[in-house]
Every structure is written in structure tokens, then in C-alpha cells.
Amino acid sequence: MTHAEREAVRAALVKLHDDLVDAGAFAVKAELDSPVPSSRDEDEAPLVEMGQAIASARNRERGERLGQIAEALRRLVEEPDEFGLCEACGEAIPPRRLALMPFATLCVPCQSAAEGDPHGPGRRKVTDYR
Numbered sequence: 783m784t785h786a787e788r789e790a791v792r793a794a795l796v797k798l799h800d801d802l803v804d805a806g807a808f809a810v811k812a813e814l815d816s817p818v819p820s821s822r823d824e825d826e827a828p829l830v831e832m833g834q835a836i837a838s839a840r841n842r843e844r845g846e847r848l849g850q851i852a853e854a855l856r857r858l859v860e861e862p863d864e865f866g867l868c869e870a871c872g873e874a875i876p877p878r879r880l881a882l883m884p885f886a887t888l889c890v891p892c893q894s895a896a897e898g899d900p901h902g903p904g905r906r907k908v909t910d911y912r
């Protein structure tokens with residue numbers, strides 16, 4: 783990976799990080815602006831609970847993603863020669879994949895294998911064509 787390529791990845795990671803932090807700030811502000819209604823309207827309670835569950839799932843995903851981004855930035859600085867190589871097979875992760883997911887640590891085949899799908903994304907059974 784060239785210096786210019788690493789700089790491009792670093793810029794993409796920083797932008798992703800900032801976008802996630804901004805999204806988090808908006809979410810917190812929205813919660814402050816609309817306090818949970820009191821129990822006088824019983825019908826609304828399940829909806830509020832559902833909204834809270836969705837919000838907390840989003841917070842968890844955002845936290846995981848922020849962790850991945852921080853880890854990628856650390857690797858970019860501390861292990862620049864390793865960056866962009868698949869952690870499982872050592873092959874270079876395709877630039878198009880890194881452009882979409884600069885925090886990726888596995889190539890597509892290894893990612894698919896790690897997720898328990900040996901045939902990769904978008905696979906179809908032969909019977910699908912009949």
C-alpha cells in the first residue's frame with residue numbers, strides 16, 4: 783500500500799468516525815428534547831419501549847463501529863506495512879473493499895468464512911434456478 787493510499791484510508795476513517803460521533807450527538811439531543819412521556823397514556827408505552835430498544839441497538843452498533851475505526855487508525859500508524867492485508871490469509875484486501883469499509887481486516891472470502899458462509903455473499907443454490 784502506498785503512502786497516498788494510506789492517507790486516503792486515514793481520511794476515510796476520520797470522516798466515518800466524525801459522522802458516527804455527529805450521529806450520536808444528534809441521537810442524544812433528540813432524547814433530551816423528547817422526554818419519555820409519563821404513564822398517563824398506557825397505549826404509548828410499548829411504542830416508547832420499542833423506540834428505546836432500537837435506539838440502544840443503534841448505539842451498540844455505533845460503538846462497535848467506532849471501536850473498529852479506532853483500531854484501524856491505530857494499525858495504520860503502528861503497522862503501516864500490514865495495513866490493507868487480510869488478517870487471515872495475508873492477501874491484500876482489494877482497494878474497492880477498503881474504499882467502502884476502510885476498517886475491514888479480512889478479505890471478502892475470509893470474511894464470508896468467518897461469518898460461517900463458505901460460499902460467500904450472494905450465493906445461490908442450484909435449485910434457485912429451476
Ligand SMILES: [Zn+2]
Nearest residue numbers: 868871889892
Ligand atoms: Zn483473506
